[in-house]
Amino acid sequence: MNGAHDLGGMHGFGPVEIEKDEPVFHHDWEARTFALTMAAGFLGKWNIDMGRHARELMPPAEYLATSYYEHWLFGLEKLLADFGMVRPGEAERPQRDPGATAAPPPAGLRALQAEDVETALRRSRTSKADEDVPPRFTVGDRVLTKNIHPLGHTRLPRYARGRRGVVALDHGVWVFPDAAGNGLGRKPQHCYSVRFTARELWGETAPARDVVHVDLWDDHLEKA
Amino acid sequence: MSHEHEHHHHHHDDDDVQEHRAHDAPLTDVELRVRALESLLVDKGLVDPKALDALIDTYETKVGPRNGARVVAHAWVDPDYKRRLLEDGTAAVAEFGFVGRQSEKLVVVENTPAVHNVVVCTLCSCYPWAVLGLPPVWYKSAPYRARAVIDPRGVLQELGVEVPQTAEVRVWDSTAEIRYMVLPERPPGTEKLGEEELAALVTRDAMIGVATVAAPAGGTRR
Numbered sequence: 323m324n325g326a327h328d329l330g331g332m333h334g335f336g337p338v339e340i341e342k343d344e345p346v347f348h349h350d351w352e353a354r355t356f357a358l359t360m361a362a363g364f365l366g367k368w369n370i371d372m373g374r375h376a377r378e379l380m381p382p383a384e385y386l387a388t389s390y391y392e393h394w395l396f397g398l399e400k401l402l403a404d405f406g407m408v409r410p411g412e413a414e415r416p417q418r419d420p421g422a423t424a425a426p427p428p429a430g431l432r433a434l435q436a437e438d439v440e441t442a443l444r445r446s447r448t449s450k451a452d453e454d455v456p457p458r459f460t461v462g463d464r465v466l467t468k469n470i471h472p473l474g475h476t477r478l479p480r481y482a483r484g485r486r487g488v489v490a491l492d493h494g495v496w497v498f499p500d501a502a503g504n505g506l507g508r509k510p511q512h513c514y515s516v517r518f519t520a521r522e523l524w525g526e527t528a529p530a531r532d533v534v535h536v537d538l539w540d541d542h543l544e545k546a
Numbered sequence: 547m548s549h550e551h552e553h554h555h556h557h558h559d560d561d562d563v564q565e566h567r568a569h570d571a572p573l574t575d576v577e578l579r580v581r582a583l584e585s586l587l588v589d590k591g592l593v594d595p596k597a598l599d600a601l602i603d604t605y606e607t608k609v610g611p612r613n614g615a616r617v618v619a620h621a622w623v624d625p626d627y628k629r630r631l632l633e634d635g636t637a638a639v640a641e642f643g644f645v646g647r648q649s650e651k652l653v654v655v656e657n658t659p660a661v662h663n664v665v666v667c668t669l670c671s672c673y674p675w676a677v678l679g680l681p682p683v684w685y686k687s688a689p690y691r692a693r694a695v696i697d698p699r700g701v702l703q704e705l706g707v708e709v710p711q712t713a714e715v716r717v718w719d720s721t722a723e724i725r726y727m728v729l730p731e732r733p734p735g736t737e738k739l740g741e742e743e744l745a746a747l748v749t750r751d752a753m754i755g756v757a758t759v760a761a762p763a764g765g766t767r768r
Contacts, residue, residue: 328669330686330695331696340705344683349577350577350610353575356601356680358584358598359589360601363590373678392576399583400710408587413582424588427590431591431592435598439600451725479693496723513724523695523696529715534695534719535717537721
């Protein structure tokens with residue numbers, strides 16, 4: 323979707339400001355939002371691409387006016403609602419009794435346990451596919467990206483649509499986010515690093531030597 | 547969304563005393579939302595609060611840019627390791643035990659006098675967690691995501707990195723699950739430094755490509 327998340331090439335946001343000795347989290351709620359999102363993700367109800375798409379669905383004006391972990395919180399709340407795990411307004415009830423015991427998780431689900439965290443993170447393999455799918459392109463091929471504007475999730479950024487590039491690396495077979503993120507299955511296929519000259523993307527005033535590499539899948543590309 | 551603390555007014559005879567309630571300030575809207583959500587998910591048995599603590603602890607104390615710095619320093623002193631790192635980054639960093647989440651496949655790109663690599667994720671915040679930890683705010687922010695692809699030289703210049711016109715700036719937009727890390731140039735005058743001393747020089751920003759590694763003060767005399 324042509325959302326506010328697709329920022330490459332926009333103007334007017336000002337300088338990049340690097341904070342010295344920045345903490346990993348600036349507020350406790352950021353840390354909890356991060357961990358809640360991760361732990362809920364490990365329940366396996368949605369994939370990483372649906373997770374990204376949920377954040378992209380934040381209205382553009384709100385997306386640009388809020389902080390990173392507010393995007394995450396919006397996405398998590400949306401996924402929990404969409405998958406029927408939290409009903410509207412359900413979280414807005416009085417705080418739980420500290421002595422209360424948790425309910426058993428719904429059938430088929432297992433909450434991530436503290437002792438499993440290290441292994442779960444180490445073994446995390448969200449999108450690599452084992453299927454033996456033949457590549458449509460080989461390194462060195464000239465390609466043209468499709469000019470698509472889907473309403474759903476896509477990993478082809480606006481600035482790289484309808485552009486000519488060269489296949490620089492073949493990353494092997496991966497889940498296709500433009501399908502998986504929209505609940506349309508894994509559609510495993512080759513993903514490549516495609517090299518574009520800065521001039522192809524930004525016009526003749528761009529520096530002649532500079533390039534941008536974008537990771538794209540077979541279904542994003544046509545022979546050029 | 548307002549993050550301002552509320553002011554409480556107490557009337558003492560004729561005086562208005564305004565009090566900042568710094569320590570017991572009411573929670574902001576977003577804090578309340580997160581607390582309520584955690585409480586609800588715990589009640590439903592979907593989340594274990596101790597697992598949340600463990601996730602946070604992992605990225606606050608265990609997995610961070612010191613991982614990547616060790617890899618870079620090792621590549622600087624061991625040409626055979628450097629070759630393996632550039633050929634298959636995933637396998638080479640796994641030799642250090644750095645594997646997993648947000649680093650399923652790692653590609654390491656080498657900065658040289660002829661090529662300056664810079665890593666960005668214009669669509670979200672993809673970042674090689676296993677070697678660099680969680681990304682800093684600036685990496686996830688609109689200015690960097692917007693400008694890194696259209697004006698990388700301008701961004702680099704503002705951050706103090708001057709890439710000569712004779713060199714190529716090569717930007718890597720992390721639009722898939724492949725993660726990128728920059729192998730920065732080893733600074734001159736560090737020939738006699740050991741691997742640990744070298745690792746201490748390597749910064750997170752150099753491994754993203756928006757900084758160079760500086761020689762230590764007096765390093766040439768070591």
